[in-house]
Amino acid sequence: xxxxxxxxxxxxxxxxxxxxxxxxxxxxxxxxxxxxxxxxxxxxxxxxxxxxxxxxxxxxxxxxxxxxxxxxxxxxxxxxxxxxxxxxxxxxxxxxxxxxxxxxxxxxxxxxxxxxxxxx
Amino acid sequence: xxxxxxxxxxxxxxxxxxxxxxxxxxxxxxxxxxxxxxxxxxxxxxxxxxxxxxxxxxxxxxxxxxxxxxxxxxxxxxxxxxxxxxxxxxxxxxxxxxxxxxxxxxxxxxxxxxxxxxxxxxxxxxxxxxxxxxxxxxxxxxxxxxxxxxxxxxxxxxxxxxxxxxxxxxxxxxxxxxxxxxxxxxxxxxxxxxxxxxxxxxxxxxxxxxxxxxxxxxxxxxxxxxxxxxxxxxxxxxxxxxxxxxxxxxxxxxxxxxxxxxxxxxxxxxxxxxxxxxxxxxxxxxxxxxxxxxxxxxxxxxxxxxxxxxxxxxxxxxxxxxxxxxxxxxxxxxxxxxxxxxxxxxxxxxxxxxxxxxxxxxxxxxxxxxxxxxxxxxxxxxxxxxxxxxxxxxxxxxxxxxxxxxxxxxxxxxxxxxxxxxxxxxxxxxxxxxxxxxxxxxxxxxxxxxxxxxxxxxxxxxxxxxxxxxxxxxxxxxxxxxxxxxxxxxxxxxxxxxxxxxxxxxxxxxxxxxxxxxxxxxxxx
Numbered sequence: 001x002x003x004x005x006x007x008x009x010x011x012x013x014x015x016x017x018x019x020x021x022x023x024x025x026x027x028x029x030x031x032x033x034x035x036x037x038x039x040x041x042x043x044x045x046x047x048x049x050x051x052x053x054x055x056x057x058x059x060x061x062x063x064x065x066x067x068x069x070x071x072x073x074x075x076x077x078x079x080x081x082x083x084x085x086x087x088x089x090x091x092x093x094x095x096x097x098x099x100x101x102x103x104x105x106x107x108x109x110x111x112x113x114x115x116x117x118x119x120x
Numbered sequence: 121x122x123x124x125x126x127x128x129x130x131x132x133x134x135x136x137x138x139x140x141x142x143x144x145x146x147x148x149x150x151x152x153x154x155x156x157x158x159x160x161x162x163x164x165x166x167x168x169x170x171x172x173x174x175x176x177x178x179x180x181x182x183x184x185x186x187x188x189x190x191x192x193x194x195x196x197x198x199x200x201x202x203x204x205x206x207x208x209x210x211x212x213x214x215x216x217x218x219x220x221x222x223x224x225x226x227x228x229x230x231x232x233x234x235x236x237x238x239x240x241x242x243x244x245x246x247x248x249x250x251x252x253x254x255x256x257x258x259x260x261x262x263x264x265x266x267x268x269x270x271x272x273x274x275x276x277x278x279x280x281x282x283x284x285x286x287x288x289x290x291x292x293x294x295x296x297x298x299x300x301x302x303x304x305x306x307x308x309x310x311x312x313x314x315x316x317x318x319x320x321x322x323x324x325x326x327x328x329x330x331x332x333x334x335x336x337x338x339x340x341x342x343x344x345x346x347x348x349x350x351x352x353x354x355x356x357x358x359x360x361x362x363x364x365x366x367x368x369x370x371x372x373x374x375x376x377x378x379x380x381x382x383x384x385x386x387x388x389x390x391x392x393x394x395x396x397x398x399x400x401x402x403x404x405x406x407x408x409x410x411x412x413x414x415x416x417x418x419x420x421x422x423x424x425x426x427x428x429x430x431x432x433x434x435x436x437x438x439x440x441x442x443x444x445x446x447x448x449x450x451x452x453x454x455x456x457x458x459x460x461x462x463x464x465x466x467x468x469x470x471x472x473x474x475x476x477x478x479x480x481x482x483x484x485x486x487x488x489x490x491x492x493x494x495x496x497x498x499x500x501x502x503x504x505x506x507x508x509x510x511x512x513x514x515x516x517x518x519x520x521x522x523x524x525x526x527x528x529x530x531x532x533x534x535x536x537x538x539x540x541x542x543x544x545x546x547x548x549x550x551x552x553x554x555x556x557x558x559x560x561x562x563x564x565x566x567x568x569x570x571x572x573x574x575x576x577x578x579x580x581x582x583x584x585x586x587x588x589x590x591x592x593x594x595x596x597x598x599x600x601x602x603x604x605x606x607x608x609x610x611x612x613x614x615x616x617x618x619x620x621x622x623x624x625x626x627x628x629x630x631x632x633x634x635x636x637x638x639x640x641x642x643x644x645x
Contacts, residue, residue, distance in 0.1 A: 024644075024645065027644070027645065028642050028643060028644040029643055030640065030641070034639065035639045035641065036639055036640050039638070040640075055642070055644070057644075086639075086641055086643065090643045
């Protein structure tokens with residue numbers, strides 16, 4: 001059998017959780033056009049300066065919504081996230097007047113060949 | 121001298137020494153020292169034991185059969201190699217005859233060249249003076265009177281001749297430091313040029329001035345001045361051709377000694393092969409460590425052992441297939457699983473350890489010996505006149521305490537032939553005089569030094585032959601190989617041209633050095 005390495009897009013809707021005075025989403029981001037793309041462990045292309053999910057807290061809103069570590073965030077509520085600085089990305093995710101954020105993420109996935117799964 | 125010897129005998133503890141026997145014995149040994157030292161590694165050694173009068177602490181070396189008996193050393197052994205005391209080996213005969221015939225032939229050639237050059241030089245120097253004086257002598261009355269300009273020219277001629285004299289002395293009158301096989305091409309060319317030049321001037325002078333008795337004295341003096349000017353220019357040409365052209369380095373030569381592979385690199389300019397050989401030899405004496413035949417015996421015995429264990433039997437009948445036999449032997453030797461590499465490894469490790477141990481003992485002994493001596497200051501010298509010693513006596517006083525350790529070390533490193541007791545004592549008194557530390561004293565013995573450091577008898581390399589496929593007066597080219605042979609070893613010289621270097625420049629503005637941080641932040645949202 002062999003593996004197919006491909007990426008697909010997914011829409012994820014996260015409902016923010018209120019903790020005291022803050023609304024948290026439950027994950028961490030890395031990357032940005034002002035950062036060093038070579039040190040991003042999740043990107044396939046080491047010149048990719050996009051925003052990536054680097055950690056997902058257990059039981060948090062992001063995990064519940066289906067966000068996974070290593071996802072690349074393409075859009076947040078319609079705002080493009082592929083060409084933003086790290087700080088701009090953080091601001092777009094943590095707007096105080098939004099309770100729900102809709103993310104468009106790209107995920108890479110390994111899948112065993114269809115042939116093999118058919119035979120098993 | 122004998123008093124000093126007696127002092128030494130009480131200090132050393134070798135109490136059976138006596139001054140007289142030591143001296144007589146040393147003379148007897150020196151007589152057949154040189155042939156024996158050459159033969160030491162080759163002929164059979166026989167050891168005879170003679171009764172007491174013993175010997176100098178050092179020098180009884182190459183003839184010992186085993187190295188392991190170091191402790192018995194300074195006792196009563198004398199060794200005689202060969203069958204008679206007056207034996208001379210075949211090589212020595214060859215060497216003596218070679219010395220004789222070479223010295224006669226080359227000296228003649230050298231002196232001939234020198235006399236020709238000297239005669240020519242004298243002639244050339246006197247020519248302008250002759251040009252000026254001859255009209256005065258021969259037809260004085262007809263000459264026009266010499267005006268101011270003419271007299272000014274006299275001064276100019278005088279000073280130019282003086283400058284020419286000094287320049288020629290500086291450039292040419294140097295002690296020849298070597299005998300070379302062929303004539304220097306440039307020098308010969310210059311001599312021929314000068315000769316032709318002066319000859320043509322004389323010809324012109326003879327025909328146009330002497331015969332016709334020219335009365336224009338100023339013209340004659342100006343003619344002489346022009347000769348001197350032209351000679352100065354030839355002198356300039358000589359400087360450029362003989363000295364300046366060779367200064368800029370164009371070639372790198374690699375010199376490898378054939379017996380142990382020691383190699384050095386030198387930079388040379390445009391020289392002829394024979395002059396390059398001279399430069400290499402001059403540097404050989406100061407850069408290469410001294411040639412020590414005692415160090416080569418180990419590899420020779422290993423090589424002998426490789427082939428010794430195999431014998432070839434010819435079972436197919438008579439027929440002398442020599443090359444087939446040797447090839448079979450080589451193949452068999454290669455296939456044989458011998459452990460000689462193991463032996464070499466352990467032997468070398470062992471030797472290293474032994475050398476280091478002996479070296480440590482030696483350093484300690486010398487340091488301790490040096491603490492027994494103190495230099496007296498000027499004021500103190502008047503106070504205790506009885507105990508004062510001069511450096512030689514001081515050296516003899518402290519020498520016995522370090523003699524044994526030094527002797528053992530020299531034998532382990534196989535240098536004992538290069539240092540006699542007299543030379544060690546001299547070096548010791550030299551070090552004491554110049555306030556040297558024990559380490560400075562030992563520097564000469566711990567590592568083998570360049571050939572110049574040792575006594576001339578030990579050099580093994582005084583007569584050299586240049587072996588070359590190209591003519592020795594041709595210039596150096598890339599890829600030339602020539603060999604400098606002496607009786608015991610040879611130096612292989614490989615010439616390489618210095619590569620043509622393309623150098624370009626790049627300007628960096630000092631303000632252009634800017635840096636930025638490599639960021640990688642992670643923010644939780």
